[in-house]
Amino acid sequence: MPSITRQKLDQAVSLMTESGIDVWLTFVRETSAGSDPVLPLLLEGSLTWQSALLVSRDGRKVAVVGNYDAPALESSGDWDEVFSYVNDIREALVRALDSLCDSVAQPRIGVNFSPDDDKADGLTHGMYLLLQRYAQDTRFEGCFVSAAPLVRALRARKTEEEVERIQTAISHTDSLFSQIARFATVGKSEAEVQRFVHSLIDEGGWGFGWERAGNPIVNSGPDSMVGHGIPSDAIFMSPGHVFHVDLGVVVEGYSSDIQRCWYVPAESETAAPEDVIRAYGAVTAAIEAGFRALRPGALGWEVDAAAREAIQSQGYPEYLHALGHQVGRLAHDGGAILGPRWERYGDTPFLPVEPGHVYTLELGVDVEGRGYLGLEEMVVVGESGAKWLTHRWPQIPLLGGW
Structure with a gap:
């Protein structure tokens, strides 16, 4: 039987169309000190540097993580591609988004914020500001929307x-x-x-x-x-x-x-x-x-x-x-x-x-x-x-x- 994380990642793909988003992005760092509540559904263990876990509407699952976090995700077998970086996540993240949204002119990228549901509100304000900075002057500027409908359904x-x-x-x-x-x-x-x-x-x-x-x-x-x-x-x-x-x-x-x-x-x-x-x-x-x-x-x-x-x-x-x-x-x-x-x-x-x-x-x-x-x-x-x-x-x- 597939692991719980594999089951939930596959389930996330099935929820993409229903949720109205093209890519779901979970963006975290230093998760051992407290992290997005959805993270245990996506992977076992923790992440240190800025990390982007992406699921696309067409079923691809991509992780963009720091170089020392990559081996554990690769060995899990849950991710189709794992991109690692050393200095700056921005280039690798934008490249991954481009690949996942190559056929969508104005993609809707779901991120984890919600005014009503704390378990769908795992993206910190500081990390949201970083995402906005990374998206600046790219085609993803202004594309971030709430992924709360997907997160709620995935948990529930x-x-x-x-x-x-x-x-x-x-x-x-x-x-x-x-x-x-x-x-x-x-x-x-x-x-x-x-x-x-x-x-x-x-x-x-x-x-x-x-x-x-x-x-x-x-x-x-x-x-x-x-x-x-x-x-x-x-x-x-x-x-x-x-x-x-x-x-x-x-x-x-x-x-x-x-x-x-x-x-x-x-x-x-x-x-x-x-x-x-x-x-x-x-x-x-x-x-x-x-x-x-x-x-x-x-x-x-x-x-x-x-x-x-x-x-x-x-x-x-x-x-x-x-x-x-x-x-x-x-x-x-x-x-x-x-x-x-x-x-x-x-x-x-x-x-x-x-x-x-x-x-x-x-x-x-x-x-x-x-x-x-x-x-x-x-x-x-x-x-x-x-x-x-x-x-x-x-x-x-x-x-x-x-």
Whole structure:
């Protein structure tokens, strides 16, 4: 089977006409210090000097890189041609563009910038200024346009192997939740639980779906920092608490992002109390409403609206975030979101759902005096609707500790 990078490069070619560009140009440098988010889809490893990765509408894949970066790209077999330079990339870059656009009088060269999607916005301002300088007094002056439609589609339309890798990450996350349930007992702090999970992730050799300091998010009880907070050494699991964990791991280059919760019972309790059971049922029903609305052609805001209406119809306030985001190389993978029509989300809630997209479905409610009760599932979109990737918990489990 071709490598993931080969699969995605071939997929990029198939997206060129749809995206309305003649050449797609990814322009980077010193990528070990932080790079264009799309780069891991195009190559393994890093690049040092100014580097141009080009894909043409007719299927050619060309790299223009510094002399010491060239051998790794040549040996990968993913690139039809690799041009190296020593002093200045300009001449080699213009020559490559001329070759790729030889039959196009006024080519549209897509580069990676977007006001709405951070994962399609990898071209830094300084590098954009360099491109403009290199294009000056050539036929490519004024030809740069946004490649966001292509980048979004490339990230979002998962190949079979990408979905399999995401499923592997989910399986490992499920295993972590099982171990959390055995470790997390009354009297342990949120931070202790996080450190335990860190040790398991390190032992497995996996990565973190987001920054280590906030992954997993761990909440116990009503005084915990809800959202993207840091687990506390001063908040301890206690009877009557809702215990909530938001966890994402990266395995074989692909991420999971799942939330689970438990009820911490008093010694005499054999079931969760009614207010917790009711909240869990309402959250589950709202997620199911979003799932039913998630189908090809639906707009992200429409899916969000179905879940938002469902939770409010149960007497709970609306959640103050999007219902779901895409997952892939990263836990938050850009592109269309299942979110409300709020300015902060730009155009992303207006993008259509497509087959191959992988989304989270997530929301929660505060249970008075007990804490935050949130769930997050993962789904993949097929031709006729969505399919669950996560194994769902039909009712809130009790956490041990007595």
